[in-house]
Amino acid sequence: MAVDNKKIAEDVLAAVGGASNVTNATHCMTRLRLNLKDQSIPNDNEVKKIKGVLGAQWSGGQYQVIIGQNVPKVYDAAIALGVKGEGSIDENLDDGTKEPLTVKTAGKKALNYLSKTMCMTIPIIMGAAMFRTLAVLCGDGMLGVWSADSDIYNFFYNWIYNAGYYFLPVYLGWAAAKQLGCSQPLGMMLGGVLIAPEFMTLVNAAADSGATTTMVYGVLPAQLNNYSATVLPMLLSMPVLMVVEKFMKKIIPDMLSTVFVPVCTMAVMTPVSLCALAPIGSILGDLVGNFMFGLGNAGGIVTILSLVAIAALWEFLVMTGMHQVLIALGIVQVLTSGSDSCVMVAGAIAQFATWGMAFGAFLRLKEVDEKGAMLGFSLSGIVGGVTEPALYGCGFKYTRCLGAMVAGGAIGGLIAALTNVTTYVLGATNILGITGYVAGGTANLVWGCVASGTAFVAAAAIAYFFGFTKEQLDEDAAAAKA
Structure with a gap:
């Protein structure tokens, strides 16, 4: 219908x-x-x-x-019908009131800033990663269509990939500035400062010379860190840029603001970022990466519990928006160490369990409209990468089905933990997400598919046999005959 x-x-x-x-x-x-x-x-x-x-x-x-x-x-x-539409999400009502700044609201704002900024850059990260995944799939270790020294392999593996990942600080400058309401061009410029050719030349030379710092303005020491493909240095720097820019707009006359607000803002932010915030972000990024790496690679009960818990409860995190924070941490982990065996793997498996839950409901229900809706929910995830229709349309309508989703995710997470399934890129959110396992070799890809497929089948089977009360099935049967 x-x-x-x-x-x-x-x-x-x-x-x-x-x-x-x-x-x-x-x-x-x-x-x-x-x-x-x-x-x-x-x-x-x-x-x-x-x-x-x-x-x-x-x-x-x-x-x-x-x-x-x-x-x-x-x-x-x-x-x-007369509703005023907005091009972007605006959480402020027309009376202009704002929540008072408390520890609770500050934490909420920080999480919103982190998650929304990262979500804006995900298409770039995902698109670039898919090019490298295709190169690995067609390369010598897999299909053998392209040799590793061929131009087309280099184009997909390095050229396009680096266009997304190398310049990530610039993209984050744009995304963070949009979230914070400050100058997007200045945000992008600050990202460019962290990966400027002159700075990167010094960073690369430091490996041979042993130098650890350079001087900003000839007097301020800045660590020679490689900030390409990093996240936290810019996420820490941009709120400060917002404050500095507002201050400059306040003290500089309007007739001079076009030139001197950008100049003065960047004059302050260049040393603040290079000498303080970016190095701190680099250290925090390493800590996050090491922590996430430890969860996924510690082995034994730590890895098993981590993957099982996240895969089982992932969709409940989606309800609160907390999954975006975990995704941001997972991205930091992939960019820091080149792979992830925890959050990204568990989240992907949880999606298969959610799709399986809706598919099991499709197989069990008989009323045409409801049956079609359940199939649509499942396909919207498999093809479109969206799990909310299945979560709300199936799971919260037939609450026993939520147990099937949780169980399927836990089973898939257990298999992934026992076989050390690892993802190497941020893959698509639909069924093509399994391509994230390709770079780990055939065994990693196979076990990734097994874990995902098992999550789907287990959730579908449990939903089919145990996902509905007798009253719900009787009502469905009566509706089907009507």
């Missing part, structure tokens, strides 16, 4: 107090995000009953209605 996106938009707006109660709206991949004037109006239970709605929750001051991959069309319908 065709989805009536306009009807969904009308029903949602009616449930939240009408278009006049919505100050602005936006959407992500699966959620319609609404900023409401009167937040007491929506009733979660009533909203969840709307046909086409998978769930609803408050998060970050927004009322988020989980719809699925057709959310852009529902958003367009809401705009046509």
